[in-house]
Structures are given as C-alpha cells and as structure tokens.
Amino acid sequence: MAVAKKSTTVLLQRLRSLMKNASIVNPVINGYIVPSGDAHLSEYIAPCDRRREFISGFTGSFGIAVVTDSKAALWTDSRYYLQAEEELDENWTLMKMGLPDTPTLGKWLRDELPNDGRVGVDPFLMSQNNWQELSDELELFGKSLVSVAKNLIDTIWDDRPPTPTDLIFVHPIQYAGEPWHKKIDNLRSEMAKKNSSVHVVSALDEVAWLFNLRGSDVQFNPVFFSYAIITMDQAFFFVDERKLTDDVRQHLMTSAGDSHVASVVIEPYEKVLERLKKIVDESTGANDKIWISLNINHAIFGVVPKMKQLKLYSAVEVAKSVKNEVEVQGMKNCHIRDAVALCEFFTWLEKEIEHRNVTEIEAADYAEACRKKQALFVSLSFDTISSSGEHGAIVHYKPTPETNKDITKKEIYLIDSGAQYRDGTTDVTRTVHFGTPNDYEKECFTSVLKGHIALDNATFPNRTKGSSLDSMARQYLWSLGLNYGHGTGHGVGSFLNVHEGPCGIRVDTRADEIALKKGMVLSDEPGYYEDGKFGVRIENLFVVVDKQTKYNYLKTGYLGFEHVTLVPIQRKMINKDMLTADEVKWLNDYHKKCRDIVGSEAKRQGKNDVYDWIVKETEAL
Known part of the structure; x- marks a missing residue:
C-alpha cells in the first residue's frame, strides 16, 4: 500500500510569504534552511522540534530542507532514500547525499540564489561548524547566510506541540559508577591542561551524564532540555525549574572529597546566552579561554569572541564515551x-x-x-x-x-x-x-x-x-x-x-x-x-x-x-x-x-x- 504523502503546497506558500515580510525578516531573504535538529543539535528530537518534518512531510531522523522563492529541496543519506521518495510530495526535490551527481547544499544554493542573495536559518538550529563552512562558501560567490531570530516554521505551525515539562530524576551511583562532583573535578583537570577557565556543555546527553540525571523530554532518549556552563569555581545548570523534584535539588547540593563545587547554580533554561555573555565579559585573564565545541549551535558559539575561543571536541563528550x-x-x-x-x-x-x-x-x-x-x-x-x-x-x-x-x-x-x-x-x-x-x-x-x-x-x-x-x-x-x-x-x-x-x-x-x-x-x-x-x-x-x-x-x-x-x-x-x-x-x-x-x-x-x-x-x- 502506498504511503499517503503530506500536501505541503499551502505551507510552502505561507513560508515564502514570511521570507518576503520585512516586518519579520529584514532585510528579506531568498531562501530558508530548515535543519532536522533542536537547539542542542540532537539526532532524536521532541515533537515540538520536528520542524523539517512539518514543512516537508519527511519523517526520517536525518535530513535538511531548503525552501527558496521557487523551489524546495531535501537532502538525506542512503538510509532514507526510499523513505524520502515515498513521503515527499511533488513540491520537493530529493537530494541523495553521497551520490556523485548530487550537488552539496552549498553548491545548490550558489546556483539557485540570485546575485547578492540571502539564505536564512535559525542560528540555534545549525552547528557552528556547518554555519562557518556554508557561510564561507556562499561569500565566495557574493551570497550570504544570515541569522533569522524568529523561527519561521514556528510562525506557520499552528498546532505545534508544547515543549515537554516531564520531571527529571536522579541516575544513582549504583548505575552511574561515579558521582557528579567527581566528573566535574575531572573536567576541570582537563580544562586546566588546555588553559581553559570555562567549558560550555550543550548536548542533552552530556548534561545528563555530567550531573547524573535523566529525563524523558525526548522519546527513547532519557534526557531533558538543559545547558551547563562549568567554570573553575562554579557549575551553572540551565533548566526549566518546574522539572526539578526535591530529590534532584538535594542531589545537586551534595558534594564530597576535594571538589570545589558546593552546589550547582540553577538558572532558567532561556538565560544561557545572558549568563555566557556575563562570563565572557568577566574573563579577563591571559588563560581565560572558553572551551566551546564547533558542534554547538551558532547562536551560543557567537557569544564567545574569537580571541577567547578554545575550539575542541567537548571534553564531556569524550569522557562520557569511555564507560567506567x-x-x-x-x-x-x-x-x-x-x-x-x-x-x-x-x-x-x-x-x-x-x-x-x-x-x-x-x-x-x-x-x-x-x-x-x-x-x-x-x-x-x-x-x-x-x-x-x-x-x-x-x-x-x-x-x-x-x-x-x-x-x-x-x-x-x-x-x-x-x-x-x-x-x-x-x-x-x-x-x-x-x-x-x-x-x-x-x-x-x-x-x-x-x-x-x-x-x-x-x-x-x-x-x-x-x-x-x-x-x-x-x-x-x-x-x-x-x-x-x-x-x-x-x-x-x-x-x-x-x-x-x-x-x-x-x-x-x-x-x-x-x-x-x-x-x-x-x-x-x-x-x-x-x-x-x-x-x-x-x-x-x-x-x-x-x-x-x-x-x-x-x-x-x-x-x-x-x-x-x-x-x-x-x-x-x-x-x-x-x-x-x-x-x-x-x-x-x-x-x-x-x-x-x-x-x-x-x-x-x-x-x-x-x-x-x-x-x-x-x-x-
């Protein structure tokens, strides 16, 4: 039985109208990129973040959609060729990544955008690595990648699901094998080796692992929406406080041994940029490098001045991968x-x-x-x-x-x-x-x-x-x-x-x-x-x-x-x-x-x- 394809004609019309609305996007844009991930660049995402699926009808976990004034294209890899062919309607062109005749996203945009053309994206949804690569390529041809502060898909997604608010729970030492304050001590040791005084943690599984916590904001993945910023004397945890039980709060106040963390500073999830800006302004020492991965989103990465950036794999990601x-x-x-x-x-x-x-x-x-x-x-x-x-x-x-x-x-x-x-x-x-x-x-x-x-x-x-x-x-x-x-x-x-x-x-x-x-x-x-x-x-x-x-x-x-x-x-x-x-x-x-x-x-x-x-x-x- 053939799969019923989602009709995207009206949605694309509404999106293109927003792209030309100077009260929403100024200057206006000639194209809009819709990545698959969330603000943490997760592979598996909550229903409220399935923007690419909403606009294209393609339900696979990997892909990137682009809509221009007259065309719509979706890139995905060989795992999803057949699925995408079954799910995309006639408005979309499937770009099969990895095949010799398939243009890259950058090459396609170079050809499709007009002279001085601008393609926009929500800066929270694209990694710094991908942003820099695409931006550099477009600039060589007189075109530009620009941040769009208001997510255009959210504007036309009339029945967008709410952000999850499920409770967070403690991952006990009998399964974690190491207390969270010891993990932070180890992280600081790695930071000291690299002359870094700040480490930004964005990936959801990294934050969960670091604090020995788990949640259920994303189906199949026991994680929760959050960020962390670790300095040499403080640990900031950005999260919706409605998710925190008394057990979790008590867990985050516990410390032992020679840890410098007496407790974790809990701040609202949406305050991460504000706090990072403040930390950047206060980091005046010669060794005050801020450890930030190129796999973090462009919005957060952009807060850190180039002279203060330590661009390496997240130390938490590497430590997490090695099981005790x-x-x-x-x-x-x-x-x-x-x-x-x-x-x-x-x-x-x-x-x-x-x-x-x-x-x-x-x-x-x-x-x-x-x-x-x-x-x-x-x-x-x-x-x-x-x-x-x-x-x-x-x-x-x-x-x-x-x-x-x-x-x-x-x-x-x-x-x-x-x-x-x-x-x-x-x-x-x-x-x-x-x-x-x-x-x-x-x-x-x-x-x-x-x-x-x-x-x-x-x-x-x-x-x-x-x-x-x-x-x-x-x-x-x-x-x-x-x-x-x-x-x-x-x-x-x-x-x-x-x-x-x-x-x-x-x-x-x-x-x-x-x-x-x-x-x-x-x-x-x-x-x-x-x-x-x-x-x-x-x-x-x-x-x-x-x-x-x-x-x-x-x-x-x-x-x-x-x-x-x-x-x-x-x-x-x-x-x-x-x-x-x-x-x-x-x-x-x-x-x-x-x-x-x-x-x-x-x-x-x-x-x-x-x-x-x-x-x-x-x-x-």
Whole structure:
C-alpha cells in the first residue's frame, strides 16, 4: 500500500510569504534552511522540534530542507532514500547525499540564489561548524547566510506541540559508577591542561551524564532540555525549574572529597546566552579561554569572541564515551535480560506464523511487551525496525498502518530493536527466514556475517581510529561487488542515547575523529540491502578492551572488542561452505556463550520454552 504523502503546497506558500515580510525578516531573504535538529543539535528530537518534518512531510531522523522563492529541496543519506521518495510530495526535490551527481547544499544554493542573495536559518538550529563552512562558501560567490531570530516554521505551525515539562530524576551511583562532583573535578583537570577557565556543555546527553540525571523530554532518549556552563569555581545548570523534584535539588547540593563545587547554580533554561555573555565579559585573564565545541549551535558559539575561543571536541563528550567499570558491567547485565526478551520474541513468532498471519506491527509490539517484563526496563531505545521482505531494504523502516504487511515464510524478516534499562542501553539486529532462504540470500547473509566476525575479532594498537577498521567488515561484500551505505558502528550510551559520539566505525575519515579507547561501547553492524527485495543486517554491541599480543611494537599496547550482545544468529541463513574453520569456531563459541549465559537466565526466569528455543538455535554448526 502506498504511503499517503503530506500536501505541503499551502505551507510552502505561507513560508515564502514570511521570507518576503520585512516586518519579520529584514532585510528579506531568498531562501530558508530548515535543519532536522533542536537547539542542542540532537539526532532524536521532541515533537515540538520536528520542524523539517512539518514543512516537508519527511519523517526520517536525518535530513535538511531548503525552501527558496521557487523551489524546495531535501537532502538525506542512503538510509532514507526510499523513505524520502515515498513521503515527499511533488513540491520537493530529493537530494541523495553521497551520490556523485548530487550537488552539496552549498553548491545548490550558489546556483539557485540570485546575485547578492540571502539564505536564512535559525542560528540555534545549525552547528557552528556547518554555519562557518556554508557561510564561507556562499561569500565566495557574493551570497550570504544570515541569522533569522524568529523561527519561521514556528510562525506557520499552528498546532505545534508544547515543549515537554516531564520531571527529571536522579541516575544513582549504583548505575552511574561515579558521582557528579567527581566528573566535574575531572573536567576541570582537563580544562586546566588546555588553559581553559570555562567549558560550555550543550548536548542533552552530556548534561545528563555530567550531573547524573535523566529525563524523558525526548522519546527513547532519557534526557531533558538543559545547558551547563562549568567554570573553575562554579557549575551553572540551565533548566526549566518546574522539572526539578526535591530529590534532584538535594542531589545537586551534595558534594564530597576535594571538589570545589558546593552546589550547582540553577538558572532558567532561556538565560544561557545572558549568563555566557556575563562570563565572557568577566574573563579577563591571559588563560581565560572558553572551551566551546564547533558542534554547538551558532547562536551560543557567537557569544564567545574569537580571541577567547578554545575550539575542541567537548571534553564531556569524550569522557562520557569511555564507560567506567560499573557502566560496563551494567551494559553486560542489561544485554543478558534483553537477550532473554528477544529469544522469547523469536520463540513466539516462530510458533505463530506456522498457523496464522503476524504483521510487522504486531511483531514489533510483542517484542516490546517481552522487554517490558524484564527488570529495570524504562523504554525502547528507538522505534523498532520490524521489516519483512522488501521493507528490509529501507534501512530505518518503521511499519505504519499504511505500510504494515504480513511476515511470511517466503521472505527474509529483519528486526532492529533496543531498549533503555536503568543499567544500560541495548541495540541489536537479527535477520531470519522462517521458510527456506535461496542461495543468493544465504550468500549475502554469510558475507555480512563474515564481516561481522572479522570486526569482532579485530586486534589493533592504541590510538587507532574507527575508520581504520571499517573495511574489515566490508571486505567480503566488496569482493562480491556489494556494499552498504551506512556506517559499520556507532557509539552507544549508558542509559543514554543509543547513538553516541564521538567514537564510531565508518568509511569516511574526519579531521576531528578521535581514537578508540578502552571502555567505549560500539555497534558492529554490517549489512546488505537490495531495493524491492530484502535487507540483511547483523548487529551486536561490543566494548573496547585490552588485548594481549605476542609482541608489543613500539610499546603502544593493543585493544580489541568483547561482545555484550548475546542473541543467537540464525544458522539456516548461513552457507557453511563460505566460512573458514576459524569463523565456524567463532560462531560455535558465540552460541555456546548464548546458551550458557542467556539460557541460564531464561531458566531462572521460568521461561522453559525460551530455553528450549535457545538450545535449538545454538547447536554447533
């Protein structure tokens, strides 16, 4: 069934009228950019911030829309090509990022804007990095990027949802592993090393992690709207005070040890620019550099004079990505319970489709119900990707009533799902066939599996970046002339965002990419997608660990991975003849671990039918 497209004709007319209204935008503009994120540049956003979705009808998590006097275009990456084609109406041109014939946003604007043309954007919604790059490019051609103080989408969004006001809660030390005042002490130590006296924290998960707090302002992400500014003697926390319980206030007044923080200074969320300006004015020392990331929004970045800027990755982002021992153990523990839930789901699904039709939505709902039974469950960590047949080729597919189809024994079924538990975050993908896969499907699946195993087995020296490892997962697909368009691995938070920077495993190299460090948690998820037919992805999470090697060249020390996801990989989909003896051993060892650990937990929970399914699925290949 075709997806009903949102009609955007009237909305675009209203937006273009505002662009030419000098009482709202002065001077008037020839184009308007609508990014995907919120003021914190979040990947997942609250309904009140889904401006790009509102104006374009495209619901994917990544993309950027631009409206000029006569055209409307949307850029997105390969994960969303098919989805965008289905959702955009005739007013929009889809720009497929990454393809050689697709112009960049800057190139397109250079061609579309008139001489001396101006394109506007809400400065809170574009990172300084992206702002500077686009502004510099346009200026070379006599055109300009300008701040528009009043968000034009908000003006025409008549039924815009309200900003969330849910209560914030404490993330206790038994799960955090380190008190917040110790984290601030460590942050100040890093600041001192860089001759910085101020650190601005904007990303929602960074503020939540720093203060050991969690919330629910953004679906699937236990975060809340806030900023923080840390100086050498104060910690400012900008938040809607209606969200603060007595427990949270008491938590923020607690200090210990040699911390210089007696308590946290709480100020209104909207006062962050005012406070930062005051701090800038008072920072007169030679070493009073203000640590501010280029990934912060342009509005905040612009408050700090160039001579006072220390432009580096957020120290909080880097510290957060390296899990402490308590967080690592929490990730292991929650993945065991999560695996029981998924194995319960597959036990049920296999039985049900033998005698009745099960839809993609029903399967997704049942998988969530299984997780809800597990201890410390809070929510899903993202919308479940429950996709049968050709829907599996849509990388971030979400079944809707319009697209919902039956899961059959005639085609591949892919489920990518995860959950938020108080002790950790999960994200796992399994691809299965309930009938008989054909030789080509097995060849694709096995090539993906070989890449998954190769990355899981990797040993690499300290200071290695994820981009150096990406080809390990792609090599077997490449040898067949196949590939996939998304990254191979992303960082994962500890009861935080399921997609977490700054670590990752991807093809492209970035100038600011940081090396992998012991304690980071990442995904291992190679895949293959054939439009109109099927999708294959195998995803585990693993933690970076020390590796012992026979030699130690240059005394660098070596690292590797330890998987924490323990869900059987369907043997029916594997062409054993394509595997080496070492790969067969890896799979059998992995399945023994699944049986021993997850099977034991299933029995402890009294799920004997689930235990029987695990035993069946973990027989030696």
